[in-house]
Amino acid sequence: MRDFLLDLDDSVGRRAGLERALRDAIREGRLPAGTLLPSTRSIALDYSMARATVVAAYEQLAIEGYLIAHQGAGTRVADVRQSAPVEPESGNPWPSPPTADFRPGEPDGGQFPRSTWGQAVRRVLSDTSDGAFGYADPRGVAPLRAVLAEYLGRSRAVAASPESISVFGGVTSSFGFLAEVFRSQGIERVAVEDPSLFLLRDVFGLLGLTLVPVPVDSEGIEVDQLQQLDVGAVVVTPAHQFPLGITMTAERRTALLSWARSQNAWIIEDDYDGEFRYDRRPIGSLQGLDPERVIYTGTASKMLSPALRLSWLVLPEALRGPLAQTKHLRGGVSTIEQLALADFIDRGDLDRHLRTCRGIYDARRAQLSDLLDETAPWLSVSTAQAGLHLAASLTDDRITESELVERGFHAGVGLMGFAPMWLGDPTTTGLVLGYSRPAEHQFPTAIERLAEVLQPLG
Ligand SMILES: Cc1ncc(COP(=O)(O)O)c(C=O)c1O
Incomplete structure (x- = not known):
């Protein structure tokens, strides 16, 4: 039996106290990667606890990625320092996903529809001409823009044509492009719903724009408040406000559009999860009401997976020129993945x-x-x-x-x-x-x- 000193805090419960002590010791490097832990029986004896409690704690930490259990060869400390992401500040202290x-x-x-997606990729690889393996149109490949225009029109009442669509590697990256365009138009201040998704709005802040918070009530963003502000654009989530979860009312939509027209301001509609509505048919997009005033953005992150890094903007005509000029700013998205999504939508697999x-x-x-x-x-x-x-x-x-x-x-x-x-x-x-x-x-x-x-x- 090896000596093993843990600083147990029982005030949170025996099992939670043991888990916390082990987590802290591993995170702080006092238990380096590879360290063989004592058996559950000896911890139970040393610390006077039920063996089942120790087993449960070990299992929990194994699931969280702190420990690795080897059949018949004991439990060792995992290499969390290499594999764990750095703790971000924004309320996400998990070194690996919680159970x-x-x-x-x-x-x-x-x-994730692995099998149908795999079939789509295989079809793309066998049916696509060699020319598709060169550099692609920076707006996105033509088949995907065509299929998306049709899909967004029928499912989200978006007024889209293949020419209005541009494919990006996530809404976050498309906001980077929009920030550049806004700055080139002399826009310095952008209004955002408060509360809203920090990661997304921060892109504007990082790229030199000033973020102006606007409160949200039970009908949506408070347009009265917006009227007092000098901003060139506003970001909203009308279908399902993030994070409050309310749907913007028809009156508020009308008021927002008339504010934008009177101020010559842009509205960015972040339709991140509009496909998911359970009590009735999804509410159509705001963009459909004024396609020259509203910039629509959608993403594959919720409906399929954020790992695909696929999203799209539907742009008013006035922004398509600036888009062509800033193509160097975009990392682009793999042509194969774009063609696979086009195939996936076209065959009805996305609807299913x-x-x-x-x-x-x-x-x-x-x-x-x-x-x-x-x-x-x-x-x-x-x-x-x-x-x-x-x-x-x-x-x-x-x-x-x-x-x-x-x-x-x-x-x-x-x-x-x-x-x-x-x-x-x-x-x-x-x-x-x-x-x-x-x-x-x-x-x-x-x-x-x-x-x-x-x-x-x-
Ligand atoms: C409010 C909101 N907008 C957009 C997104 C999607 O961002 P992305 O396409 O960069 O994954 C998310 C994903 O969490 C979100 O919560």
Whole structure:
């Protein structure tokens, strides 16, 4: 038996205390990669705990990527220092994915249509001419722009032609292009919904534009407030506000469009999850109401996978020239992936995939809402039945948002609060609960673990 000194904090519970002590020791390098851990039996003896508790803690840390269990050869410390991402500041302290992951932002990787996507790639490789393996049109390959124009028109009421579409490697990268264009037009200030997705709006800030926060109420962005501001563009999420989850009302849409016309300002419509609506047909795009005033952006990140790095802008005519001039700014997207997406949409595979996913995510959304109603009535949900997340605001001062997130962290439950989403002073606290990340077979267990985290408040 080897000596093994751990600084156990029992106040969070025996198992959570052991997990925390091991995590800290591994992160801080006191237990370097490759270190053989004592057997669960000897830890249980040394620290007077049930062996099952130690086994559960080891299993949890193995899932999180801190430990590697070798059949018959003990458990060793994994090389987290190399493989773990640096801890970002924005409420995401996980060195590797938690076991029950309710953070928003990613679809279930297990739903990715590997087989049909593979068939699409194979068809592209066998049917495409050799010429396609050279440099492609920087706006994106013609077959994809044609198919997207048709798809966006019928599914999202977007007024698009192949000439208006430009393919990018994610909404984030298309915002980089827009920032350059705005600056060349003398625009220095861009309004954003507050709260909104920090990663996305920060692109404008990083590229030298000033971000101006505008509050959002139950109807959408407060256009009255916008009228007081001197801004050249505004970014909105009308179908499903991120993160509050409300749908912009028809009145607000009209008011926003008339504001933009009167100010000669651009509206950027981020339609990141508009395909997912569960209580009725999806709401059509804002862009369809004024294609020369609204810049529409959509992405494959929610409906298929963020790993594809595929997104698209539908541009007003006035911005297509600047686009041609800034093509050097774009990294471009693999022609093969673009052609595969064109094939995938054209054959009806995307519609089939979305239909399946809607069924799965709708059931999860309902389960999560029921859990919150029963277990945590102090979290108030006012989100539309749409998208891949719901917003739950705290209505009880017995616990704070950061305490909730912290409590989740120690129980292996990934939670995200509103805090990183605010640009101005926060007016809501609570959780932005994504229900799409866990694998389908793990969702029931994930829900149980979330219930444990929320339960103690009654
Ligand atoms: C509000 C919002 N917009 C856009 C995106 C998609 O960004 P990208 O296409 O860069 O993956 C996301 C993804 O999380 C999002 O939450």
